Amino acid sequence: MANPTATATTHDASASQHHPPHLKHYFVSSEQQFDAAKLGMWLFLITEILLFSGMFVAYTVYRVWYPEVFTIGATELNPWLGGLNTLVLLGSSLTVALAIHAAQTDKRRTLVRYLVITVLLAGVFMVVKYFEYTHKFHLGIFPGAAFSYAEMSQPYVPIFFSIYFVMTGIHGVHVLIGMGVLSWLAWRAHKGHFGSEYYTPVELTGLYWHLVDIIWIFLFPLLYLI
Amino acid sequence: MAEAKHQKPKAAPAGDEGHSDHGDHGDYITHDTSIKSWLLSVDHKRIGIMYGITTALAFLVAGVFALLVRAELFMPGETIMTADTYNQMFSLHGIIMVFGFIIPAIPGFLGNFLLPIQLGAKDVAFPRLNLTSYYFYLIGVILIVVAMVVGSVDTGWTFYTPYSARTGPAVLFLTMAVFIAGFASIFTGLNFIVTIHKMRAPGLTWNRLPLFVWSIYATSIVQVLATPVLGITVLLLFLERLMGIGIFDPALGGDPILFQHFFWFYSHPAVYIMILPGFGIISELIGTFSRQRIFGYTAIALSSVAIAMLGFLVWGHHMFVSGQSAISSIIFSLITYLIGIPSGIKIFNWIATMYKGSVSFKTPMLYALSFLVLFTIGGVTGIMVGVLAVDIHLHDTYYVVGHFHYVMMGGTVIALLGGLHYWWPKITGRMYNERLAQIAAGLIFVGFNLTFFSQLVLGTRGMPRRYYDYIDEYTFLHQLSTVGSWVLGMGLFLVLGYMLVSMFRGEKASANPWHAATLEWTHTGRRPSPHNFHRTPLVTHGPYDYYLAGEVFGDGVGNGSPVGDTAPSEEARSH
Numbered sequence: 150m151a152n153p154t155a156t157a158t159t160h161d162a163s164a165s166q167h168h169p170p171h172l173k174h175y176f177v178s179s180e181q182q183f184d185a186a187k188l189g190m191w192l193f194l195i196t197e198i199l200l201f202s203g204m205f206v207a208y209t210v211y212r213v214w215y216p217e218v219f220t221i222g223a224t225e226l227n228p229w230l231g232g233l234n235t236l237v238l239l240g241s242s243l244t245v246a247l248a249i250h251a252a253q254t255d256k257r258r259t260l261v262r263y264l265v266i267t268v269l270l271a272g273v274f275m276v277v278k279y280f281e282y283t284h285k286f287h288l289g290i291f292p293g294a295a296f297s298y299a300e301m302s303q304p305y306v307p308i309f310f311s312i313y314f315v316m317t318g319i320h321g322v323h324v325l326i327g328m329g330v331l332s333w334l335a336w337r338a339h340k341g342h343f344g345s346e347y348y349t350p351v352e353l354t355g356l357y358w359h360l361v362d363i364i365w366i367f368l369f370p371l372l373y374l375i
Numbered sequence: 376m377a378e379a380k381h382q383k384p385k386a387a388p389a390g391d392e393g394h395s396d397h398g399d400h401g402d403y404i405t406h407d408t409s410i411k412s413w414l415l416s417v418d419h420k421r422i423g424i425m426y427g428i429t430t431a432l433a434f435l436v437a438g439v440f441a442l443l444v445r446a447e448l449f450m451p452g453e454t455i456m457t458a459d460t461y462n463q464m465f466s467l468h469g470i471i472m473v474f475g476f477i478i479p480a481i482p483g484f485l486g487n488f489l490l491p492i493q494l495g496a497k498d499v500a501f502p503r504l505n506l507t508s509y510y511f512y513l514i515g516v517i518l519i520v521v522a523m524v525v526g527s528v529d530t531g532w533t534f535y536t537p538y539s540a541r542t543g544p545a546v547l548f549l550t551m552a553v554f555i556a557g558f559a560s561i562f563t564g565l566n567f568i569v570t571i572h573k574m575r576a577p578g579l580t581w582n583r584l585p586l587f588v589w590s591i592y593a594t595s596i597v598q599v600l601a602t603p604v605l606g607i608t609v610l611l612l613f614l615e616r617l618m619g620i621g622i623f624d625p626a627l628g629g630d631p632i633l634f635q636h637f638f639w640f641y642s643h644p645a646v647y648i649m650i651l652p653g654f655g656i657i658s659e660l661i662g663t664f665s666r667q668r669i670f671g672y673t674a675i676a677l678s679s680v681a682i683a684m685l686g687f688l689v690w691g692h693h694m695f696v697s698g699q700s701a702i703s704s705i706i707f708s709l710i711t712y713l714i715g716i717p718s719g720i721k722i723f724n725w726i727a728t729m730y731k732g733s734v735s736f737k738t739p740m741l742y743a744l745s746f747l748v749l750f751t752i753g754g755v756t757g758i759m760v761g762v763l764a765v766d767i768h769l770h771d772t773y774y775v776v777g778h779f780h781y782v783m784m785g786g787t788v789i790a791l792l793g794g795l796h797y798w799w800p801k802i803t804g805r806m807y808n809e810r811l812a813q814i815a816a817g818l819i820f821v822g823f824n825l826t827f828f829s830q831l832v833l834g835t836r837g838m839p840r841r842y843y844d845y846i847d848e849y850t851f852l853h854q855l856s857t858v859g860s861w862v863l864g865m866g867l868f869l870v871l872g873y874m875l876v877s878m879f880r881g882e883k884a885s886a887n888p889w890h891a892a893t894l895e896w897t898h899t900g901r902r903p904s905p906h907n908f909h910r911t912p913l914v915t916h917g918p919y920d921y922y923l924a925g926e927v928f929g930d931g932v933g934n935g936s937p938v939g940d941t942a943p944s945e946e947a948r949s950h
Contacts, residue, residue, distance in 0.1 A: 196600075203637055292618055
């Protein structure tokens, strides 16, 4: 966003000779803008961790209360599908990191390619998730009161699946949001908006995507394996 | 991003020399007056004003509910409304006051307006996020209104399960409202933290920050760290209500107490979101109107941060009678006492600031003094309910109601009123009627104490909170409290009245009517220009160095020359 006022308002700032188009008028320099954006993103990630921490606390409390229910419930989850999804997300973390590197080194086509691959991997994750969910609905495994799976009639089994659906569901929403943002970035990258001078959105989205990945890395063993 | 916004400041330096005499060459209000330029503005000052107006409306509505609740309690039995209506009235009073008014009021209104100016910045770090925050807040308020229309909001502001999971559908809207308004709170906090870290003017070191900025910083930390937990709590409650997921439902193996833990993990720190900005305002007022450098600057600044941190470790004191383990009650009780230390540090430092100062009893200072009295009562009664044995007796009585109104209203609202009067000339460019303002401050002080001190007494005598009816022996104290609420209401409506008049007819203010020493007074015109400063300020002094104020910062009638860079300022004059 080009800005005619910055020169008028910062007489004394030596940094004001050069005004790249991405520099917002209320920042003195690109560095300041980048640092601010990055700090903001880290703070946002902290709020995300706290959001999930509520669910992890609920998980811990009920696991301690009903350990047998969690053991039985977990047998209904397919660790191979979960493992596949873990690999897919880890791979997408790699491609998003490579995308940032491509942006930093001005490789526009590589950047677009890696962003698109990341979106596709996220898509694979969601497709696998879709089949897992529909399979459970088919068996009558629903969150909470609607639970009607005859083979698991032990008391309080529904609470395991409530936690499973809520945690993976909210995580899935984060994946979907990430897919949207990454697609938008790929489109902007295709238009040539990013380069070594300005790649803040790519870097920030990368941070977000790593968080989504890390949360899954905790969810997978807690729900599927132990 | 309106184009006009970027063009205007070019013209502004031309009007620079006489800026404080006639700020009509495009200050932040006059440079563009279309409705769209307000609603889509990313200017922190305009967003602050929009927050100010919306929170004031919320305060008005919730205040009227409070007056109605008090009127109903004037006599035992049914006085003016049925028990169901009464339940909705006090629930809505609490919900709107907490989520619609007191949490966003000071950060959203004064914080937005002042923070970037006090930092010497042109705007917050993320102006569009700032506007988003306002609209999220607005959607939250609208959803509360929808819930009101849908009916039967009778859970109190705490939404305790299992009742909230079973009562009417309004809970769905309320939890959505709280969830969305929570995002507004997070966005504001995040924005302010980044702004304070990254946008300070050259020379504005951490120990030169105005204490208002420090308190907003502490507040923002709490907003960012606590609000997401409320978010997930109300989301789980929403799902509980919608699909019966059972996490808080004992029938399905869930635990209603877990909801209380989650809720208070946010809502106790949230009371520090409400009070900390008030501390910041009081520091500014007491410094300026004592014409004395703040005593114990570092202690006041860091005690805000200490309160923010300790505030996360005391939520269990809301649950002494919930059946949590005795050992956790004891620990929570001990940490609760600890909170008294940083709060006490502040009170003593403020009093020490006034000692041998040149105290002037202008309206903002009257509010500051009211605050010292009322907040001290609020704090001391808080220690009492933090004592385990005493709390068994006082829990869920009017004593608790009295205590938190002393802290929230006697603390935060009084501080907000003080801040409103103090910064009114900077925001509107006009003065209010001093005489009326002093009368109003007096009415509010007297009315407040009548209303809530009688509730403290009622509570010790065993009157439970939230009850619709009571036995005859409580009648006198209830009537005293209700009469007090009328006096309090009169005072507040008087403020509304003369402030509205002042907006159109008030005497024009000078750029620095209080001879204060922070940047918003010394480096901007009568009303700030759209980008706050014509030149990035260079800060060479502390925020409370009043002894320099007259000679160096200007006399408040238009010669507000910037300190420390005299040369450029002469260049500016020669325009």
